[in-house]
Amino acid sequence: xxxxxxxxxxxxxxxxxxxxxxxxxxxxxxxxxxxxxxxxxxxxxxxxxxxxxxxxxxxxxxxxxxxxxxxxxxxxxxxxxxxxxxxxxxxxxxxxxxxxxxxxxxxxxxxxxxxxxxxxxxxxxxxxxxxxxxxxxxxxxxxxxxxxxxxxxxxxxxxxxxxxxxxxxxxxxxxxxxxxxxxxxxxxxxxxxxxxxxxxxxxxxxxxxxxxxxxxxxxxxxxxxxxxxxxxxxxxxxxxxxxxxx
Amino acid sequence: xxxxxxxxxxxxxxxxxxxxxxxxxxxxxxxxxxxxxxxxxxxxxxxxxxxxxxxxxxxxxxxxxxxxxxxxxxxxxxxxxxxxxxxxxxxxxxxxxxxxxxxxxx
Numbered sequence: 001x002x003x004x005x006x007x008x009x010x011x012x013x014x015x016x017x018x019x020x021x022x023x024x025x026x027x028x029x030x031x032x033x034x035x036x037x038x039x040x041x042x043x044x045x046x047x048x049x050x051x052x053x054x055x056x057x058x059x060x061x062x063x064x065x066x067x068x069x070x071x072x073x074x075x076x077x078x079x080x081x082x083x084x085x086x087x088x089x090x091x092x093x094x095x096x097x098x099x100x101x102x103x104x105x106x107x108x109x110x111x112x113x114x115x116x117x118x119x120x121x122x123x124x125x126x127x128x129x130x131x132x133x134x135x136x137x138x139x140x141x142x143x144x145x146x147x148x149x150x151x152x153x154x155x156x157x158x159x160x161x162x163x164x165x166x167x168x169x170x171x172x173x174x175x176x177x178x179x180x181x182x183x184x185x186x187x188x189x190x191x192x193x194x195x196x197x198x199x200x201x202x203x204x205x206x207x208x209x210x211x212x213x214x215x216x217x218x219x220x221x222x223x224x225x226x227x228x229x230x231x232x233x234x235x236x237x238x239x240x241x242x243x244x245x246x
Numbered sequence: 247x248x249x250x251x252x253x254x255x256x257x258x259x260x261x262x263x264x265x266x267x268x269x270x271x272x273x274x275x276x277x278x279x280x281x282x283x284x285x286x287x288x289x290x291x292x293x294x295x296x297x298x299x300x301x302x303x304x305x306x307x308x309x310x311x312x313x314x315x316x317x318x319x320x321x322x323x324x325x326x327x328x329x330x331x332x333x334x335x336x337x338x339x340x341x342x343x344x345x346x347x348x349x350x351x352x
Contacts, residue, residue: 031291041282041294163290165259229267232285232292 005081005088009072010065012081013057014088018047022094023244024086025055026102028124028231030160030172032062036099040232042240049241054094056085058105059175066171070136073178075108082109086116093118095244099231100124100204103195104182110189120193121240124227126206127185127213130157136177143169156203188214194243196236198225249305251322252298254286254314261288263315266308270294275303283321286314301325 001016015033023046027036033055037043046053057064059081060073067073082105086094095118098106103125110117130153138150139158150158161172193214197207199221211219220239222230230236254264264286271283282294283303301323308314 035291039291039293041285044282044294229287229292232267232294234268234270234285 003088005084007059007065007081007084008077009067010059010081012059012065012085013063014085015053015055016089017043017053017055018051020050020052021244022089022091023051023053024082024091024094024096024106025053026082026096026098026105027055027058027061028098028100028102029157029175030061030163030167031099032164032166033057034062035164036102036231042097042232042237045237045241049245051095051244054085054089054091056081058101060168060171062166066168068168068170068174070174070178073175075178075182078105079108079112083113083116092116095119095121097121097240098123098125100227101129101179104129104185107185107189110191111187114189114191117189117191119191119243119246120189121196121243122193122207122210123196123236124201124204124207124230125185125195125197125210126204127210128206129179129182129184130203131176131179131182132184134176134180136173136180139173139176140170143173185210188217190215192216192243192246194218194220194239196220196222196230196233196239198222198227198230198233200224201227201230203227247324248327249322250299250301250325251305251307251319253318254316254320255295255298256316257288257293259288259290261290261316263313264288265313266310267292268310269306271297271303271306273303273306277301277303295320297321299323299325 003014005012025037096106103122133153135154161169195207195211208219211217222233267285277297279300280296283297304324305322307319
């Protein structure tokens with residue numbers, strides 16, 4: 001089932017699959033609901049275990065609206081989109097799963113409306129975010145065909161933005177620009193949570209510390225996995241299902 | 247019994263190959279059609295590939311870490327002799343009734 005929610009600055013594409021325990025799934029930067037949760041096998045795993053998967057394409061991604069200006073991607077708007085998705089589907093409280101940026105937003109959702117969140121399964125995330133050194137103007141010049149070199153963090157984010165053919169790179173640059181001012185995780189929610197990171201994840205390196213600061217948190221490391229290939233790991237799904245079905 | 251082999255499917259996004267990350271089934275296991283059999287990594291991300299048929303796994307073509315081009319063998323199944331053949335054989339058509347259209351008599 002697919003529907004849309006009208007929000008300031010963007011319409012949000014919403015997906016619902018299966019019946020049962022509601023699980024809100026938030027994809028990562030430059031990805032989409034389908035790539036992050038369906039292609040990776042999560043949708044099948046969740047629905048096979050009595051869960052209702054609720055997913056969205058974040059603004060700037062997938063089938064959702066894609067404004068090109070940074071103010072359209074403020075943290076209050078991004079978190080507000082998530083709350084609107086739950087409201088649209090009449091879900092009072094949900095387990096939340098996320099990957100990378102999706103995990104960062106899941107944490108912010110739990111801090112903003114703790115009564116709406118049962119638990120957090122957080123993949124590919126730490127205390128710091130990868131956007132704090134992003135050079136948006138440099139990225140725009142580079143994307144526009146410029147030859148001036150950009151910093152490694154900027155190049156990495158621009159490469160991610162270009163990874164899916166359907167991506168709107170200008171929208172993703174604007175989102176990354178907005179996230180530059182995010183200080184990262186400064187407060188950790190008081191809900192049951194698990195952080196699951198690849199052993200070789202070079203983008204989220206302090207996940208164990210994030211879990212340690214959570215009153216009800218634990219950390220799972222995926223041997224040999226990177227930031228790019230952790231999302232589909234069986235052990236990640238197991239950690240999430242264990243928490244959700246506990 | 248015979249063996250039927252299936253290739254790495256079209257992964258979209260112009261991808262030409264995938265790296266085996268983790269097998270989700272074992273040789274000898276009975277799997278259902280649509281059940282995930284392997285996790286592979288592409289230059290974009292990581293995905294699960296579902297089983298194309300119901301059957302008993304006979305060969306897993308590649309260790310974790312190996313790169314397999316799209317179109318090359320990924321997994322083989324043991325099947326009854328009359329089902330073996332070209333990959334992607336069209337299933338036998340049920341006999342159809344033929345209807346001849348008659349021109350109406352003037």
